[in-house]
Amino acid sequence: MTEGKNPNNNGGDLIEDLKVEVVGMAKDGARxxxxxxxxxxxxxxxxxxxxxxxxxxxxxxLAGAGFMLYKRVRP
Known part of the structure; x- marks a missing residue:
């Protein structure tokens, strides 16, 4: 979860954080x-x-996956 986070972001942009997480999931797959x-x-x-x-x-x-993705980005 913290691998793709920008340390300078300070939790600011939710859309950018979700994008980074989804792209990371697409590239790494099950890993x-x-x-x-x-x-x-x-x-x-x-x-x-x-x-x-x-x-x-x-x-x-969709709701279940969206909720868990949100909880991974914003614990």
Whole structure:
């Protein structure tokens, strides 16, 4: 999580931090420290979307992955 962070940023730009994290996950694949938690969040969100009648499977998966990605960038 801290590998791609800019030490001069001081937690300022959320979009830039998310971009760095997603690009790092795309380059490193399963070796990146954020990949497994984000995929776990995706699976939990998809399961919740499958169980809950109001939320669809893709929406639940997107929400779960987005939440875990946000928590990796902003703990």
């Amino acid at each position: 990146h420290p954020s990949t497994k938690p984000v995929l776990t969040g995706l699976a939990i969100g998809a399961a919740a979307g499958w169980i809950l009648p109001v939320v669809s499977l893709p929406l639940g998966a």
